[in-house]
Amino acid sequence: MTNPDIVIIGSGIGGATIASGLAGSGASILMLERGEPLPATPHARDTRSIFVDGHYRPKEMWREAGGAAFNPGNYYYVGGNSKFYGAVLIRYRKEDFAAMEHFGGVSPAWPFTYDEFEPWYSKAEQLFRVRGALGEDPTEPFHSIPYAYKPVPDEAPIARARAELKNLGLHPASLPLGVDIDTWLKEGKTGWDAFPNTGQGKVDAQTGPLTAALTDQNIKLETGAYVEYLEASPDGTTISAIHYRQNGELKKVSP
Incomplete structure (x- = not known):
């Protein structure tokens, strides 16, 4: 696809969700992802590999403003950082x-209100198959559509803590989660926050919106595509070309 209508750089939460929203539009869309699909290996449920050895962390180093080097917490795989996220999909409050x-000061108002944004929250919760329960959290804002799936059930210690908190007049609430708990536990008896999703246990950018987007034959995903620079139009108002390296070859695509 050399001259697509739209080029999306990255297949994480942002890129995958945009692609899903554009599916069915008739536009030809090319997605460029520098990473590859996350492989299923024993490292995926090995706490030492993940948290001590940094098996999945990138090898590159970034620099702080003062010049000190550090290893960033970015992950370069299809689905981006969401492959490792805790799957908590909570709404901002009104x-x-x-x-x-x-x-420390005043946080300015957003250019739109919660009520204007609310329908998009509902669409996202459907796309990521969010599990939750309305009516538990008194700070929960208005939902035009209820959660489609019941919350992840409490384990026994959490159930006891919930009951004790209720007896104190408090309002313990289930977190809205994009997790299929039964599938996750079948794949391995671990938590899911920071553990890579190599199966279908978490609804991340790949298993949710990207999978849906790629059912559209007009949307293509290229992996191992490292974008090196963007070429602007002469007046600087648009991007006229994207230059990326793939398998050692420098390529160019012009939307």
């Missing part, structure tokens, strides 16, 4: 969209 005074 008040978060308004100007808010903090100790």
Whole structure:
């Protein structure tokens, strides 16, 4: 695909969700992802490999403003950082969209309100198959559509803690999660936060929106495609070409 209508760089939460939203539009869309699909290996459920050895962390080093080098917490795979996320998909509260005074200053209001944004939250919750329960959290804002799936059930210690908190007059609430708990536990008896999703246990950018997007034959995904630079139009208002390296070869695509 040398002259697609649209080029999306990255297949993480942002890129995959945009691609899913554009599916069925008739536009030809090329997605460029520098990583490859995350392989299923014993490392995926090995706590030492993940948290001590840094098996999945990139080998590159970045630099802070002062010049000190550090290893970034980025992951370069199809699905991006969401392959390792905790799958908590909570909505901002209505008040978060308004100007808010903090100790360090004022956080300005968003250019739109929660009510304007709410339908898109509902679409995202359906896309990521979010599990949750309305009515538990008194700070939960208005939902036009209820959660389609029941919350992840409490383990026994959490159930006891929930009951004790309720007895104190508090409101313990289930986190909205994009997790198929039964599938996750069948693949390995571990938690899921920071553990890579090599199967279908978590609904991440790949297993959710990207899978849906790629059912459209007009959307193509190229992996191992490292974007080196963007070429602007003479007036600087648009991107006229994307230059990327794949398998050692420098390529160019012009949307």
